[in-house]
Amino acid sequence: MTTTADYTEKIPNNVDLREDRRLQRALESWQPNFLNWWQTMGPMLPTQDVYLRTAVNVGREGWAHFGHVPMKDYRWGIFLAERDPDRRVGFGQHRGEPVWDKVPGEYRADLQRLIVIQGDTEPASVEQQRNLGATAPSLYDLRNLFQVNVEEGRHLWAMVYLLHAYFGREGREEAAELLHRSSGSVESPRILGAFNEQTLDWLSFYMFTYFTDRDGKYQLGTLKESAFDPLSRTCEFMLKEEAHHMFVGTTGVDRVVERTTQVMVENDTDDVAGYGVIPLPVVQKYLNFHYSVSLDLFGGETSTNVANYYTAGLKGRWSEDRRHDNHKLTDDSSMVDALVDGQIGQTEVPALLGLNTDLRRQYINDCRGGVNRWNKILADAGLPQRLKLPHIAFNRRVGAFAGIEASPEGEKLSAEEWSQRKGQWLPTEVDKTHVRSLMWPVHERGKIAAWIAPPRNGINGKPFDYDYVHLL
Ligand SMILES: [Fe+2]
Numbered sequence: 044m045t046t047t048a049d050y051t052e053k054i055p056n057n058v059d060l061r062e063d064r065r066l067q068r069a070l071e072s073w074q075p076n077f078l079n080w081w082q083t084m085g086p087m088l089p090t091q092d093v094y095l096r097t098a099v100n101v102g103r104e105g106w107a108h109f110g111h112v113p114m115k116d117y118r119w120g121i122f123l124a125e126r127d128p129d130r131r132v133g134f135g136q137h138r139g140e141p142v143w144d145k146v147p148g149e150y151r152a153d154l155q156r157l158i159v160i161q162g163d164t165e166p167a168s169v170e171q172q173r174n175l176g177a178t179a180p181s182l183y184d185l186r187n188l189f190q191v192n193v194e195e196g197r198h199l200w201a202m203v204y205l206l207h208a209y210f211g212r213e214g215r216e217e218a219a220e221l222l223h224r225s226s227g228s229v230e231s232p233r234i235l236g237a238f239n240e241q242t243l244d245w246l247s248f249y250m251f252t253y254f255t256d257r258d259g260k261y262q263l264g265t266l267k268e269s270a271f272d273p274l275s276r277t278c279e280f281m282l283k284e285e286a287h288h289m290f291v292g293t294t295g296v297d298r299v300v301e302r303t304t305q306v307m308v309e310n311d312t313d314d315v316a317g318y319g320v321i322p323l324p325v326v327q328k329y330l331n332f333h334y335s336v337s338l339d340l341f342g343g344e345t346s347t348n349v350a351n352y353y354t355a356g357l358k359g360r361w362s363e364d365r366r367h368d369n370h371k372l373t374d375d376s377s378m379v380d381a382l383v384d385g386q387i388g389q390t391e392v393p394a395l396l397g398l399n400t401d402l403r404r405q406y407i408n409d410c411r412g413g414v415n416r417w418n419k420i421l422a423d424a425g426l427p428q429r430l431k432l433p434h435i436a437f438n439r440r441v442g443a444f445a446g447i448e449a450s451p452e453g454e455k456l457s458a459e460e461w462s463q464r465k466g467q468w469l470p471t472e473v474d475k476t477h478v479r480s481l482m483w484p485v486h487e488r489g490k491i492a493a494w495i496a497p498p499r500n501g502i503n504g505k506p507f508d509y510d511y512v513h514l515l
């Protein structure tokens with residue numbers, strides 16, 4: 044197997060596509076549909092070219108090439124991390140057996156489903172973000188938006204490759220459906236709720252890339268453990284790209300908080316809406332929203348499907364190899380969040396059933412990292428305010444707390460109290476209108492919008508005032 048992609052190929056790849064003419068033809072016939080989708084549902088802003096990172100290699104020697112690329116010439120490729128010929132199944136009933144290069148018949152439907160659900164999120168986020176270019180706060184941010192979008196497009200390619208290569212006619216039909224569903228559509232929406240929300244402003248974009256792309260990281264992390272080796276290898280490489288998306292989110296919120304903090308200190312007031320920045324309570328409300336809808340993406344606290352996926356070896360735990368147990372979990376139990384006699388609490392279940400809760404907790408711990416760094420910005424400026432993650436029961440629409448309402452502190456509320464008070468905790472129309480009123484494009488080299496601080500560093504060693512994007 045080669046690791047360096049051949050960009051003279053119609054579909055750059057490191058999977059020896061040329062050796063499998065049927066598969067190559069099938070993917071080449073999907074390609075125009077993808078390009079059509081990108082043109083109609085992808086970024087709206089016309090550009091001459093964008094300074095992008097393109098994957099050329101999956102090896103350790105460096106896998107990315109940077110350069111200005113006209114969007115019409117951008118090439119989406121298929122890249123799998125290198126194969127480890129000695130890799131063995133790390134968990135479940137097949138633990139210790141060699142991993143699978145083909146799909147075992149008995150797991151076909153489940154694997155296909157897992158791939159389709161993951162695949163569906165990738166184009167969805169591009170659709171959600173398609174209007175953002177028109178209000179980018181700087182060329183640097185505009186470039187990052189395009190980078191995230193082309194990589195989500197590539198992640199769609201990654202899942203479509205698996206569907207075409209391993210799931211026959213049904214796989215090809217599912218691949219077509221991935222371009223047919225669309226975010227927010229009434230007739231054929233995207234599969235998961237958070238991917239049907241609109242991303243209308245840049246604060247939402249940073250929160251999305253911080254919280255929702257991070258859900259992606261955890262889902263990919265469990266699929267990376269899969270006994271189905273091509274899925275594992277594809278997810279391993281996707282995770283490398285995903286890291287940049289979360290970087291965009293982390294540093295994006297950093298810069299919003301930094302700018303708001305500056306204005307608060309300079310003017311010695313918390314009430315900064317009139318100064319053209321985003322007040323901290325509004326940042327907190329956006330955080331509350333994106334965090335809670337992202338928690339929903341992990342599904343119910345208990346799941347027999349996920350228990351079966353684990354036992355079968357299809358989907359593992361986050362950092363499976365760092366867990367100190369027998370990696371089968373048949374005799375273990377765990378505590379999961381639950382309503383106990385109508386109150387927010389926990390209950391004990393067989394560990395296999397509680398795997399969604401396990402993954403959600405890993406995610407929650409990771410999310411604290413961002414909040415800590417944003418709070419450090421406030422603390423360093425001598426301000427007493429702090430951001431925080433809301434309680435796990437807050438604003439949930441999936442799982443044990445879907446049927447109740449709770450405050451960010453985790454206090455159970457009646458439906459009436461909730462509707463009276465939710466505007467204190469979730470963005471109201473007034474908040475959204477204020478945020479949107481700040482979203483004026485700054486498409487001039489080296490300039491930045493007033494509501495956000497410039498980044499500390501540019502991309503790939505370039506300065507902030509580099510010509511990252513040439514507009515038409
Ligand atoms: Fe992705």
Ligand SMILES: [Fe+2]
Pocket residue numbers: 195256259285288
């Ligand atoms: Fe992503």
